[in-house]
Amino acid sequence: MFAIDPMLNGELLWTPLVIVLLKVLAVFVTGLVATMLMVWFERKVISGMQNRIGPNKAGPFGLLQTLADGIKLFFKEDLIPERSDRFVFKLAPFLSFVPAFLSFAIIPLGGDFRDGNNGMVTWFGHTTRVQLADPPVGVLFALAISAIAVYGIMLAGWSSGSKYPLLGSVRASAQMVSYEAALGLSLGTVFLVTGTLSTSGIVAAQSSIGNWNVVATGVVPFVIFLIAATAELNRPPFDLVEAEQELVGGFNTEYSSIRFALFYLAEFMNTVTMSALIVTLFFGGPQPISFGGIVLDIPLVPNGLEGTIWLFAKVLVFLYIYVWLRATLPRFRYDQLMDLGWKVLIPASLGWFMLIAAQRLGRDQGWNTFVVTGVSVAVLGASYALLQAAFKVSAKQREAEGSMF
Amino acid sequence: MSTFLRSFLTIVWFGLAAVLIAGLLLWVSSIVRPSKPNREKLLSYESGVDPIGEGWSQSQVRYYIFALLFVIFDVEAVFIFPWATQLERYGTFGLVEMGIFVFILLLGLVYAWRKGVLRWV
Numbered sequence A: 001m002f003a004i005d006p007m008l009n010g011e012l013l014w015t016p017l018v019i020v021l022l023k024v025l026a027v028f029v030t031g032l033v034a035t036m037l038m039v040w041f042e043r044k045v046i047s048g049m050q051n052r053i054g055p056n057k058a059g060p061f062g063l064l065q066t067l068a069d070g071i072k073l074f075f076k077e078d079l080i081p082e083r084s085d086r087f088v089f090k091l092a093p094f095l096s097f098v099p100a101f102l103s104f105a106i107i108p109l110g111g112d113f114r115d116g117n118n119g120m121v122t123w124f125g126h127t128t129r130v131q132l133a134d135p136p137v138g139v140l141f142a143l144a145i146s147a148i149a150v151y152g153i154m155l156a157g158w159s160s161g162s163k164y165p166l167l168g169s170v171r172a173s174a175q176m177v178s179y180e181a182a183l184g185l186s187l188g189t190v191f192l193v194t195g196t197l198s199t200s201g202i203v204a205a206q207s208s209i210g211n212w213n214v215v216a217t218g219v220v221p222f223v224i225f226l227i228a229a230t231a232e233l234n235r236p237p238f239d240l241v242e243a244e245q246e247l248v249g250g251f252n253t254e255y256s257s258i259r260f261a262l263f264y265l266a267e268f269m270n271t272v273t274m275s276a277l278i279v280t281l282f283f284g285g286p287q288p289i290s291f292g293g294i295v296l297d298i299p300l301v302p303n304g305l306e307g308t309i310w311l312f313a314k315v316l317v318f319l320y321i322y323v324w325l326r327a328t329l330p331r332f333r334y335d336q337l338m339d340l341g342w343k344v345l346i347p348a349s350l351g352w353f354m355l356i357a358a359q360r361l362g363r364d365q366g367w368n369t370f371v372v373t374g375v376s377v378a379v380l381g382a383s384y385a386l387l388q389a390a391f392k393v394s395a396k397q398r399e400a401e402g403s404m405f
Numbered sequence B: 001m002s003t004f005l006r007s008f009l010t011i012v013w014f015g016l017a018a019v020l021i022a023g024l025l026l027w028v029s030s031i032v033r034p035s036k037p038n039r040e041k042l043l044s045y046e047s048g049v050d051p052i053g054e055g056w057s058q059s060q061v062r063y064y065i066f067a068l069l070f071v072i073f074d075v076e077a078v079f080i081f082p083w084a085t086q087l088e089r090y091g092t093f094g095l096v097e098m099g100i101f102v103f104i105l106l107l108g109l110v111y112a113w114r115k116g117v118l119r120w121v
Helices: A014-049 A065-074 A086-106 A138-159 A163-194 A199-204 A219-232 A257-282 A303-328 A334-365 A369-401 B003-032 B062-085 B087-114
Strands: A120-123 A126-129
Touching: A014 A065, A014 A086, A014 A257, A014 A303, A014 B003, A065 A257, A065 B003, A086 A138, A086 A257, A086 B003, A138 A163, A138 A199, A138 A257, A138 B062, A163 A199, A163 A219, A163 A257, A163 A334, A163 B062, A199 A257, A219 A257, A219 A303, A219 A334, A257 A303, A257 B003, A334 A369, A334 B062, A334 B087, A369 B087, B062 B087
Parallel strands: none
Antiparallel strands: A120 A126
């Protein structure tokens, strides 16, 4: 197994190997600690929004509450229901937990993107990225991994051999694949603007606020991505998968002890990863905030470290938004959810993608900007009118059939 | 081995580390946790009453159709992404071609909609 790693072939170079090991360790610990803090953060913020105190006993401000809960779960009896498919039942937590970590590997966690440094920092005399791996198709990898996470949920529900988990998992799979399509298509515009699929390349292209993809692609893809990501994470208002009032706990109803903890960790890990991915793709990742040539510089901190601080600050904003959404919005109905995914988000992301493509090509080929904009807006308007007509027709048909919704 | 595969290999090591950690957690827990199973505990959960019938009940075929539709749009992404990174290279011809491609795909979506596949209730 070791022989296939080129780093271990021939002359053994210790420094790069140590750097890779350090990175694996650091990214792993960062992931776990971030997840634990996220659980605490969510409970604390939501209790604040609901006029409660929230966890405050374990450690300062209740910071160690997650750890306490985790230790408690260690000592709980692990029950595998009689009717379950034992092998798949044991496999499913792994399928959920491992992908949650894997997508963290491609996110630039820091680095110096200023002055044409391109995110490189020097550790022990070696230039490297503050990123575990930088494959040229990083974003594609993240999308693929998030699709694998569906298996964990689907198999967990199916293997339980029980009704609630089965219902929850079938719902989850249908929901996740529906929004996966919108999620992927909304990224098309980001690739148009940056011209690369690598996460570090995408970050390097967003040097100032005007270049941030959220501005450069128009705000629409970001909004679509945010909605689709929330649905992909099965977080409120799209948490039909584990809708407590109807499905008990959804796909993980039959799980107990540490197996349940793995699902729980994976869920929060995914939230952190998705926020980091949003920041990377649309908000410049570890790039400092800068506008009009003025860079907001954190004093006394070396440039190499500053990126990490910026990234965490930006990620925190999105984690807060997720908690905020949960505290504010009621749950969707299933047919509303599917309608939103297929009839609004997918056509909108495709339409916006073609619009931006035409705009960029027009600028590149020197077409008349007014004509391009005029034609684009006309086409967009026509498509919108057609979509509205389709909605109207389908609503009328439903009414004729006496359907309630 | 190229640097392209090199970064994926790092991810594989990382994945192995995650598998190991999950395995370690399960192993430690299997040592310290009690195990006193009885028939009642191993019943599948149905809100406190005895489970009725099979656990693997039938589910709507609609879920399956959505999975099929998803495959279409995910494969589409495979075509769109490489083109998106090379927009300027293929120029107007590429744009028109992609427009036709997207139009045909949307026709498929409209067809599914018209057939009532996207209807839930």
